[in-house]
Amino acid sequence: MAAILPILFLLLSLTSMEASGNPAGSGSPPVPAVYVLGDSLADVGNNNHLLTIMKADFAHNGIDFAGGKATGRFSNGKNSADFISEQLGLSSPPPYLSVIKNAGDTQAFFNGINFASAGAGILDTTHDGECLSLSKQIDYLSTTYATMVEKAGNERAQAHLAKSIFVIVIGSNDIFGYKSNGGAAPKQFVSSLISTLQGQIKRIYNIGARKIAFLGTGPVGCCPSLRRQSETGECKAIANSISDLYNEAASSLLREMKTELGDMNYSFFNSTFAMQEIFKHPSDYGFTEVEAACCGLGDLNAKVACIPISSYCSNRTNHVFWDFYHPTEATAGILAADLVDGSGPHVYPVNVRQLGAL
Numbered sequence: 001m002a003a004i005l006p007i008l009f010l011l012l013s014l015t016s017m018e019a020s021g022n023p024a025g026s027g028s029p030p031v032p033a034v035y036v037l038g039d040s041l042a043d044v045g046n047n048n049h050l051l052t053i054m055k056a057d058f059a060h061n062g063i064d065f066a067g068g069k070a071t072g073r074f075s076n077g078k079n080s081a082d083f084i085s086e087q088l089g090l091s092s093p094p095p096y097l098s099v100i101k102n103a104g105d106t107q108a109f110f111n112g113i114n115f116a117s118a119g120a121g122i123l124d125t126t127h128d129g130e131c132l133s134l135s136k137q138i139d140y141l142s143t144t145y146a147t148m149v150e151k152a153g154n155e156r157a158q159a160h161l162a163k164s165i166f167v168i169v170i171g172s173n174d175i176f177g178y179k180s181n182g183g184a185a186p187k188q189f190v191s192s193l194i195s196t197l198q199g200q201i202k203r204i205y206n207i208g209a210r211k212i213a214f215l216g217t218g219p220v221g222c223c224p225s226l227r228r229q230s231e232t233g234e235c236k237a238i239a240n241s242i243s244d245l246y247n248e249a250a251s252s253l254l255r256e257m258k259t260e261l262g263d264m265n266y267s268f269f270n271s272t273f274a275m276q277e278i279f280k281h282p283s284d285y286g287f288t289e290v291e292a293a294c295c296g297l298g299d300l301n302a303k304v305a306c307i308p309i310s311s312y313c314s315n316r317t318n319h320v321f322w323d324f325y326h327p328t329e330a331t332a333g334i335l336a337a338d339l340v341d342g343s344g345p346h347v348y349p350v351n352v353r354q355l356g357a358l
Contacts, residue, residue, distance in 0.1 A: 028089070029088050029089035029090050030088060030089070030353060030356035030357055031088060031090070031163055031164055031165050031211070031356040032110070032160055032163050032164055033090065033093070033110060033111055033112035033160070033164040033165075034081075034084065034085045034088065034090055034093055034112045034164065034165045034166075034167060035093065035112055035113055035114075035115070035141065035161075035164055035165070035166045035167070035209075036081045036093055036112075036113070036114040036115060036116050036166075036167045036169070037115045037116060037134060037137045037138070037141070037166070037167070037168050037169075037170070037204070038081075038115075038116040038117075038120065038134075038137075038167070038168060038169030038170050038215075039116060039117065039118060039119065039120040039121070039131075039169060039170055039172060039173055040054070040056075040074045040116075040117075040118030040119065040120075040173075040325070040326060041074075041079060041080055041081075041116075041169045041172070041215075041326065041327075041332075042079060042080055042081040042114065042116035042167065042169040043056075043072060043073065043074065043079075043095075043114075043116045043117055043118045044071065044072060044073055044079070044081055044082065044092060044093075044094070044095050044114045044116070045057075045071055045072030045073070045094075045095040045097075045098055046072070046095040046096060046097045046098075046114070046115065046116060046117045046118075046132060047072060047117055047118045047119070047131060048072040048095070048097075048098075049095075049097035049098065049101075050097070050117070050130075050131065050132070052118075052119070052130045052131060053130070054118040054119040054127065054130055054131055055072065055118070056070060056071075056072055056073060056074040056075075056118065056306075057070050057071070057072045058070050058307065058308055059308045060076070060295050060306055060308070060310065060312045061073060061074065061075065061076070061295075061306060062075075062076070062077070063076050063077075063312070063316075064076045064077035064316055064329055065077045065078065072095070074118060074322070074323065074325070074326040075322050075326060075327070075328065075329055075332065076294065076295070076312075076316045076322050076328055076329050077316075077328075077329030078092075078329050078332060078333070079326075079329070079332050080169065080215070080332045080335060080336050080339075081093070081114055081116065081167065081169070082332075083332055083333050083336030083337070084165075084167055084213070084336045084339065084340060084352065085112065087336060087337060087340045087341070088165070088340065088352070088353070088356065090112065091111070091112075092114070093111070093112035093113050093114040094108065094113065094114060095113075095114050095115075096113050096114065096115045096137075096140050096144070099113060106147050106148075106150075106151050107151075109144050109147055109148050109151075110148065110152075110160060112164070113141075113144055115132065115137035115140055115141060116137070116169065117131040117132035117133075117136075117137065118131055119131035119173055120132055120133055120134055120137065120170065120173060121133065121134065121170065121171070121173040121174040121177065122134055122170055122171060122174050122193050122196050122197050122200065123174055123192075123193065123196060126173050126174050126177050127173060127177075134170050134200055135200060138200060138203050138204060138207075141204065141207055142203075142207055145157060145161065145207050145208060148160070148161075157208070158208050161207070161208030161209060161210070162208060162209075162210040162211075163210075163211070164209075164211065165211050165212075165213055165352060165355065165356060166204060166209040166211065166212050166213065167213045167215070168201075168204075168212060168213070168214045168215065169215045170197075171193065171197075171216070171217045171243075171246055171250070172217045172218070172220050172243075174193055175217060175220050175239060175242050175243055175246065176220065176239070178239075178242060186238070186241060186242050186245060187245060189242065190242060190245045190246050190249050191249070193246060193249075194246075194249045194250065194253055197250065197253065198253055198257070201253070201254075201257060202257070205257075205261060205264055209264075210263055210264055210265065211264075211265055211266070211355050211356065211358065212254070212264065212265070212266040212267075213266070213267045213269070213339065213352045213355060214250065214254060214266060214267070214268050214269065215269045215271055215339065216243075216246070216247035216250055216251070216268065216269060216270050216271050216272065217243045217246055217247060217271060217272065218243065218271040218272050218274075218275045219235060219240045219243060219272045219275055219276060219279075220236075220239045220240065220242075220243050221235040221236035221237060221238070221239030221240035221243070222235040222236075222240065222275070222279065222291075223302075223321065223324065223325050224291065224292055224293040224296070224300045224301065224302035224321050224323075224324045224325075225302045225324035225325055226239055227291055227300055227302065228298070228299045228300045228302045228303065228324075233291055233300065240272075243272055244272060247270055247271075247272055250268070251268045251270070254266045254268055265350070265355055265358045266349075266355070267339065267347055267348075267349075267350055267351055267352050267354075267355045268347065268348060268349075269335075269338070269339045269346065269347045270345065270346055270347070271335065273345055273346050274334075274335055274338050274342075274346045275320075275335075277346075278290070278320060278331070278334070279320075282320070285334055286317060286318060286330065287318050287319065287320050287330075287331075288318040288319075289313075289318060289319045289320065290320045290321075291321075292319070292321070293306070293319070293321045293322065293323050293324050294312055294313040294316055294319040294321065294322050294323070294328060295310050295311070295312035295313070295322055295323050296310050296311075296312075296323055296324055297309075297310050297311065300324075301323075301324070302324035305323060305324060306322065306323035306324075316328050316329065316330065317330045318330075339351065339352055340352045340353050341353055
């Protein structure tokens with residue numbers, strides 16, 4: 001069975017990629033909408049509207065996206081937010097900052113919104129002023145809810161949000177920003193993250209979320225940017241150890257909140273477990289390059305970011321990483337398929353499709 005699963009996830013992701021932007025699946029979607037909060041792993045264009053250098057609205061980003069143009073996604077094509085929605089039979093939610101520019105399009109709020117912003121962290125100090133922090137994203141979610149109430153009434157708005165899936169992808173930037181010299185010990189640092197995260201998830205719950213899909217951090221020390229810091233190209237152990245601590249603590253937090261709140265349900269995706277499986281058996285997933293970025297310059301294509309003057313690989317489907325931090329469309333599709341239809345130990349206590357049916 002273990003040998004079959006990687007092939008199954010690859011087929012699911014490739015099927016979604018071939019949908020040419022149309023929602024995957026058939027029949028009625030299991031949930032009415034998807035709302036996304038997070039960082040650059042899920043940003044679909046919010047940062048395009050900010051005064052920040054954390055943008056991806058230029059080549060070679062988007063080279064495999066519909067139309068071949070950059071959209072603000074840090075990817076050669078779609079990202080995890082796109083695939084999760086599509087595999088639930090829904091269109092990928094648009095960026096919040098784009099929607100509010102069309103003031104009359106309040107109906108879009110009922111179809112799902114993406115609040116994710118590249119550079120965002122759990123801590124407000126993570127890339128402060130350069131992006132929409134998770135707290136600011138929740139502020140915008142609250143504003144969205146208020147608009148929904150004005151349009152349809154509190155009862156309908158609450159019922160809609162309670163049935164929808166809330167995807168949260170956060171934590172990597174906080175870990176990247178961790179400084180061991182003179183700072184808190186790893187366990188203390190993670191404890192501060194979780195303490196803040198608890199209040200943030202409680203705010204999302206109080207707004208109306210009842211179904212939360214939480215994506216834990218991957219082995220961040222294995223991204224090309226951190227690998228190149230080692231002469232041998234090895235993963236940065238301290239970053240991976242903090243990621244492991246964070247995933248364990250975030251999973252425990254959600255379990256405790258479920259016990260406390262009762263009507264909250266969740267799916268936790270251990271991105272590290274899933275990525276380690278890909279690193280160990282890359283050929284099972286169609287990959288031949290697990291260390292170097294596809295787009296960039298320098299060692300491992302990770303000394304310089306993916307910018308218009310960077311070189312890029314001709315075959316993006318065999319690379320795990322697109323640039324020095326972010327996965328390729330192929331990797332994102334595989335991880336999303338695992339989250340939506342997989343099982344433990346990667347995703348638990350239920351997968352996202354099962355979460356939608358609760």
